Amino acid sequence: MAKPFASSADTAPKTETLEIVAPGVYALTAEGDPNVGAVEGQNFVVCIEARATPAAARDWLGQLRQHTDKPIRHLVLTHYHAVRVLGASAFNADEIIASDVTKALIEERGKEDWDSxxxxxxxxxxxxxEIPGLTMPTRTFKARHFIDLGGEFGMLELRFCGRGHTAGDIIVWHEKSKTLFAGDLVEAQAALYTGDAFHMDWASTTLDQVKAFGAENLIGGxxxxxxxxAAVNAAIEQTREFLNGMIEHVGHAHRSGGTLKxxxxxxxAALAPKFGHWPIFEHCLPFNVQRLWDEFDGIDWPRIWTMDRDREVWAQLQD
Ligand SMILES: [Zn+2]
Structure with a gap:
């Protein structure tokens, strides 16, 4: 029997958990669904990631508002993927911050990514x-951007650590509480999505930079x-192991004249024993292998996923 396409048959709601990671530092996790976060400043809040729709964002803000009523000044988007950005209008933030490259990716492929x-x-x-349209960042930067949280609240550092999950991912670092919001560059016991990734960069220098923060709390994608x-480093190294496993096995098939299938x-076969039970493993793997195959073919800039191309690759690999 054919496997249902991607996560289309995954319709059961997940339990959401709001954690106060440190004073004024919040994370909402949801059993493998995309995570979001927030950090309080003296007079305002910085939110990290926007969820897929304004309604989904309002659900999160309703929980956050039980802890703080400060206005949301900044909304930070770690990368361009639709399920992380299209809820942005619900935040009424003064500014929406992302990397230069993320903005360019939204302009280039935001609509196709939304459909996909x-x-x-x-x-x-x-x-x-209710989604009003594509989310456009209103402030962008190339390598680093700082937000002074005011008073004793410390600073937030936004940093591009190299190409990884996409060409433009950034992380958010709160030095005061040693908390790192890693976006989809690190997953904690959830499968990686690498369909727009730069596997070799990600598995080496980019994860090294992420690890070098020496975080004591990490919120992955x-x-x-x-x-x-120990748990932070385990999450980073599991992410690397997943990537290296893909590089090894896709690379071997590519070099030995094998097919994509x-x-x-x-x-x-190689990854399923360890990672097969993690959320979205079956959903992601065909897209991941196709993108990594493209990289071995010398295609540097990821091809754009469209609904048609999604179905084509799925039919070829997962059916
Ligand atoms: Zn993503």
Missing amino acids: EFGRMPRLFKQAE RGAVARGS QAFEATH
């Missing part, structure tokens, strides 16, 4: 008709909050 992600993960798009250095089957 809606098809892959329909459950996340609560009241999708999906999965539980990692607390303590053989690369997929070998990678699936």
Whole structure:
């Protein structure tokens, strides 16, 4: 029997958990659904990630508002993916911050990505008709950007650590509480999505930079909050292991004149025992293998996923 397309059959709601990671530092996790966060300043709040729709964002803000009523001044988007950005209008933030490259990616492929992600993960798009259009960052930067939180609240550092999950991911670092919001560059016991990724950069220098912060709390793109250095480093190294496993098996099939389908089957067989039970593993793997195959073919800039291309690759690999 054919596997249902991507996460289209995943319709059961997840339990959401708001954690106060440190004073004024919040994370909302949801059993492998995309995470969001917030950090309080003296007179304002910085929110991190926007969810897929304004309605989904309001659900999160309703929980956050039980802890702080400060206005939201900054909304930070770690990367361009639709399920992280299209809820932005609900925040009424003074500014929406992302990397230069993320803004360029939204301009280049934001609409296609919206359609693609809606098809892959329909459950996340609560009241999708309220989405006012693409989310455009109003402030961008190349490498680093700082937000002074005021008083004793410390600073937030936004940093581009190299190409990884996309060409433009940034992380958010709160030195005062040693908390790192890593976006989709790190997942905690959730499968990686690498369909727009730069696998070799990500698995080496980019993750090295992420690790060098020496975080004691890490909120990844999906999965539980990692607390303590050991758990943080385990999440980073599991992410690297997943990537290296893909590089090894897709690379071997590519070098030995195999087919994309053989690369997929070998990678699936190698990764499933350890990672197969993690959320979205079956959903992600065909897209991941296709993108990594493209990289081995010398295609540097990721091809744009459209609804049609999604279905084509799925039919070729997962059916
Ligand atoms: Zn993503």
